Amino acid sequence: MSEELRGALIIGQSGGPTSVINASAYGVIRTALDADCITKVYGAHYGIKGVLEDQLFDMDEEDREELDKLMYTPSSALGSCRYKMKDPDEDETDYKRILEIFQKYDVRYFCYNGGNDSMDTCNKISKYMKKVGYECRVMGVPKTIDNDLYGTDHCPGFASSAKYIATSIMEVAHDTVVYDTGMVTIIECMGRHAGWLTAAAALANAAERNCDLIYLPERDFDMEKFVADVTKVYEEKHNCIVAVSEGIHYADGSFVSEAKTSGTDGFGHAQLGGLAAMLASIIKDRLGVKTRGIELSLLQRAGAHVASGTDISESFAAGKAAVEAMLDGETDHMVGFECERSEEMGYDWEDKGEYVCHTKLFPLSDVANYEKHVPDEWINEEGNDILGGFIDYAMPLIQGETPMKKKNGLPDFAKLKKVLA
């Protein structure tokens, strides 16, 4: 144990929300409220903006019962932001202001709950406080459905979206085969640069082959190859379900969603309905078959009602571990996961697989500016399917159900009082 540091804690949330980011925040809040030497627990409104604007919620004012509901309440309960901190060597204004607020509230613990950019923010604040000699322990708590953070085995939030995607594709697959008229369905998943979420479509194939083709941004996209792939599946099955990442791009790096296709496709105007609608339209023109484009949109990151129980527990554990590490004297790290899992279980995971997950600290400076992609060996040679390595990796993460309480048959989400300090 390091020496005891008495003072207040601020927790902020940043970046795009997930269905379990509040479980992480609650891991921080609950552990901090229960810690003797943490004198006050504040929630920053709209992330670091709330610190800069002195908009801090007093977490001691909240009812325990409502706080408990954060375990299954989606999105960022404290509000989020996409505020990029300037380099302190160029402009110290924000850092001076943060120091001022930290001093005003005697803040000695700072947790930031977010993705890549948030870890960068965390890292910069930590370095600055060290430089000016203000004692404050800083810890990053990861969240991102994109699953692209360095070091950690996986990111809180990914598994719940993966479970949403796999479940939805299984259901949609049932829907698309009811007529004998055939259908090509294109399902668009989030993930601008990393294909983790789109790869999760492969989990829908656990019981039977529901998702026929999967395209990630890790490989260059070729429209003619895509049309040929769909044609081949359709000729065989008289049905075809395709999952595509929003970030698929041609070999020249241009996003398919933004490109105008050639005149032969009769297709040269600005896109409104997004990638799924565009690809569905191209297939309809080329194959003359019934098509449907489905964009999973915000639903895939807000779908708390089908969140992974494992993801929820781990998200809470990450928040808890962050506070415990700071109480132990640690600073300037992000909490991540180190996991052990049985290999080559594939879709038989439930019957035979084993999985253990530990929290582990990663230096913020290592995490801050790196994007982790789906390993090449988990994608098939043709670049249109996902291999067993990914299934082994992801299957344990989507196990277990949400403890969500319902009222009137609908989610009973947390309602915080949000009393300003």
Next chain:
Amino acid sequence: MSEELRGALIIGQSGGPTSVINASAYGVIRTALDADCITKVYGAHYGIKGVLEDQLFDMDEEDREELDKLMYTPSSALGSCRYKMKDPDEDETDYKRILEIFQKYDVRYFCYNGGNDSMDTCNKISKYMKKVGYECRVMGVPKTIDNDLYGTDHCPGFASSAKYIATSIMEVAHDTVVYDTGMVTIIECMGRHAGWLTAAAALANAAERNCDLIYLPERDFDMEKFVADVTKVYEEKHNCIVAVSEGIHYADGSFVSEAKTSGTDGFGHAQLGGLAAMLASIIKDRLGVKTRGIELSLLQRAGAHVASGTDISESFAAGKAAVEAMLDGETDHMVGFECERSEEMGYDWEDKGEYVCHTKLFPLSDVANYEKHVPDEWINEEGNDILGGFIDYAMPLIQGETPMKKKNGLPDFAKLKKVLA
């Protein structure tokens, strides 16, 4: 009790699938398998097409355990069709073929599980068999997420989609308020002519006002009024969530989704992404704010993982009641529901409301060609919100959860052997 009629039963499914149509089919199948005088139970592949093409599955060949899973397996397990029967006075071909198949398999009981058109099919077959003196009892089992069937209090399938819509809007609403940058979100629900499903967006307001504006096809749509409505809400809340029915139309009857808007909106090309994307684009142009269009697409009718427990039980009960009524000598009817519920409970339904649902028979000829709309008194004067009468009506229907079993953290759907007779 009427005299005992020995013979086989055919069950067919027709029209667009729902997440509970298989619960109804299973109500028929289970009850028929257990009935002494029903000698065989057949499932028609792709609805009436399966009868015409002699493609009948032998339900006795299925494992009990898999059949039980039909209670929570979405879509039409036997396959569906949209086959419109000709008037027998014009062309008897199909009817003669059906009679031939009925005679071949000694079919004396026929159940058809579907919506408006299916009840019409049912009615025509029933009349024909009576005309030619072939003894066969015919019963319709309703299903439609559109909830537009005459007579019955509500239709199996509606409540589960309503629960999906309300849950999803609650979740998306949480997502859209996380930034302080503001957002207008347009959510498109199914329902070409009747606004029942879109009205279900109002259920998302049980705990707090999540859905601000609701537009049904029961009222004429006015684009300028719509822009003004959104502007008003956005100015007040800095956020706005809108639910629209796919079937909203202008006063001249033309669908908004098909209409080209005036040049001033910079908007004159064919729509790909559907209505939600189009309205989002118009609001973005006019208000200069962040917008997002979300089409709930097939997800809303396939989302069995969030189906209503009440809907599932009632759907099974409707199928069971159909077979029991036929065993009692009834024919030429559709099973529907008659309900008693407490009034003016609104969103307090869970604490104070009471609800009783009975099955009741409705003559097929009354049901066949009539569409039931949302009553005018349940829509506000401005035509942009839903009133308490609808909440009282719908709230009891979405109660209770699905008994869905999971395997590997994902739905463990029924897999039928489908052995041809």
